[in-house]
Amino acid sequence: MLVLDLSRSEARRRLLSLFFGDPAREYHLRDLARLIGMSIGAVQNVVGKLEREGLLKRRALGNLALFSLNQQHPLYGELEALVAKTIGIAPQLARALAATGGVRLAFIYGSYVSVFSKSGSVWTAESDVDLLVIGDVDPRAISSIAREFDALTNRQINYTVLAGKELAEKISKRDSFIGEVLANPILPLAGFANADCTTPVRRMPRDLVKLLERPA
Numbered sequence: 001m002l003v004l005d006l007s008r009s010e011a012r013r014r015l016l017s018l019f020f021g022d023p024a025r026e027y028h029l030r031d032l033a034r035l036i037g038m039s040i041g042a043v044q045n046v047v048g049k050l051e052r053e054g055l056l057k058r059r060a061l062g063n064l065a066l067f068s069l070n071q072q073h074p075l076y077g078e079l080e081a082l083v084a085k086t087i088g089i090a091p092q093l094a095r096a097l098a099a100t101g102g103v104r105l106a107f108i109y110g111s112y113v114s115v116f117s118k119s120g121s122v123w124t125a126e127s128d129v130d131l132l133v134i135g136d137v138d139p140r141a142i143s144s145i146a147r148e149f150d151a152l153t154n155r156q157i158n159y160t161v162l163a164g165k166e167l168a169e170k171i172s173k174r175d176s177f178i179g180e181v182l183a184n185p186i187l188p189l190a191g192f193a194n195a196d197c198t199t200p201v202r203r204m205p206r207d208l209v210k211l212l213e214r215p216a
Contacts (some may be wrong), residue, residue, distance in 0.1 A: 011038050011046045015088045017198045019069050019092040020083045026066040037199040086155045090197040094143045094189040104135035104189040105191035109181045117185055131159040134167050164212045171205040178205055
């Protein structure tokens, strides 16, 4: 069934991740384009296909068309489970980290980012998820989140926790790990203003320092 195919386009993956992140929410096309960082034409094309497949439903509000998930679709449960284990990992991690004290910055790097954008590596059925968390965070809390997601998604969460000062020192010394992490796009999960966890961004090491200099 086409509705279960998550490989067909980057816009489709981003949109499904967004819709399943808040299944009851309605969006209009310009909202969707802004939230996933893609053109209105690309969004309109995919939304039209998802509506024809019966996964999205349309509601008219004056001259505005609002779209939301059709939770009565016969394959809704299967797709919800599939999204949770693949393209839904980033939004779920973002919510878990938002409820964790002391997190200043957090992002996914590495091959998982290729789910939402072309990058230097490709995420496969056997790939792990690489997570970097920065702040005054209890590593045990991040370990607990990682174990929970391991069980939920059958994906290993490889995490690194750094204090803000530790990150700044690594950047000042041009640490190779930070350089490699930021050599490709990342998925922002916490601490990045006006960023969405399904839209890859590029950041320089100095950008992270500036973000940490903002009041917590």
